[in-house]
Amino acid sequence: MITLVGGTFNSFHRGHEKLLMAAYQTGNRVMIGVTSDEYVKLHKDKAVSYNRRIANVKKFMDKLTDNYEIHPLDSTFGNTLDVENATIVVSPETYMNALRINGKRKSMGKEQLNVVKIPYVLAEDLFPISSSRILEGEITRTGRRKIPVKIAVSTCNNLKIDAGEEFIRSIMKNYTLTKNTDYKTDSEQPFGEDTMRYATTRAMYGLKDNDYSIGIESGLFYNKINDTYYDLHYCAIIDRYSHITTGFGSGFEMPNPVMDAIKSGSSTNNFVEDVYGIENIGHKMGISGLISDNSITRSTLIYEAVRNAFMPRMRPDIYGREFRA
Numbered sequence: 001m002i003t004l005v006g007g008t009f010n011s012f013h014r015g016h017e018k019l020l021m022a023a024y025q026t027g028n029r030v031m032i033g034v035t036s037d038e039y040v041k042l043h044k045d046k047a048v049s050y051n052r053r054i055a056n057v058k059k060f061m062d063k064l065t066d067n068y069e070i071h072p073l074d075s076t077f078g079n080t081l082d083v084e085n086a087t088i089v090v091s092p093e094t095y096m097n098a099l100r101i102n103g104k105r106k107s108m109g110k111e112q113l114n115v116v117k118i119p120y121v122l123a124e125d126l127f128p129i130s131s132s133r134i135l136e137g138e139i140t141r142t143g144r145r146k147i148p149v150k151i152a153v154s155t156c157n158n159l160k161i162d163a164g165e166e167f168i169r170s171i172m173k174n175y176t177l178t179k180n181t182d183y184k185t186d187s188e189q190p191f192g193e194d195t196m197r198y199a200t201t202r203a204m205y206g207l208k209d210n211d212y213s214i215g216i217e218s219g220l221f222y223n224k225i226n227d228t229y230y231d232l233h234y235c236a237i238i239d240r241y242s243h244i245t246t247g248f249g250s251g252f253e254m255p256n257p258v259m260d261a262i263k264s265g266s267s268t269n270n271f272v273e274d275v276y277g278i279e280n281i282g283h284k285m286g287i288s289g290l291i292s293d294n295s296i297t298r299s300t301l302i303y304e305a306v307r308n309a310f311m312p313r314m315r316p317d318i319y320g321r322e323f324r325a
Helices: 014-022 036-042 051-062 091-109 133-136 158-171 193-205 256-263 268-276 286-291 298-315
Strands: 004-006 029-033 068-073 088-091 115-118 149-154 175-180 212-223 228-239 242-249
Touching: 004 014, 014 029, 014 051, 014 088, 014 133, 014 286, 029 051, 036 158, 051 068, 088 091, 088 149, 091 115, 149 193, 158 175, 158 212, 158 298, 193 212, 193 228, 193 242, 212 298, 228 298, 242 298, 286 298
Parallel strands: 004 029, 004 088, 029 068, 088 115, 149 175, 149 212
Antiparallel strands: 212 228, 228 242
């Protein structure tokens, strides 16, 4: 049996390594198609020479095995229509090519290739590593950002900035975080779906020329089962490709006296200030901190919401998400 893998292998990077490693791990002889200089001129803006590209592929493969061969690739199909009993290894970006190949093989009455699709290989910024990004000087071949990741948080509350950054710095090294105050919401105390709408609106206002824009909103959600309202933080993140991911923080029961005050037109902040003498509690420990004696502060709940909104971006393949620039 043989395993097929193909590509331009321009600016050889960690994604290419994962692709070739997956082909090697099939245990078959690996046939590697590297696009020719002529093919590249028709389909790519920039590329190093064919000889340099195959030298990079050989250098990596020689560390693994000598059970491989390299051929020039002059078309999408290459020799994939001729081989029998073969596996093809593809990236998410080239997966559709594999489907087209199998469609063509089916029309020819040939057995389907076994398709192995590797996950996205992500850079520090949680966007896929690509040769074009490397050539543009945005990232290194290992995915480290050379230009800081630009992140905006739409808020007038520094607590949201600090809590959000606490998580962001755990996954990114090179970033800038800015506060966007140019946004509008219809209410200071949203209920239910308005919470999600306001957070998304905040994120949309802050996107501009940033890589990411974050909107965070806390709202009250009614539970019919026990006739109780829960306070939940909701985070919406929009990226430069217009992808949106969202997440909730932990929810907790709001005390009935607080809910009575809110329903009467007051607010959580006003209630706590009037009854407990604490000003601007939403900018400090939050009412969760008051209730839990600071063991569960608002900062923790915001952190959870931001973390959970970033989670789908860490393994987009599991969520079936695709990047469309």
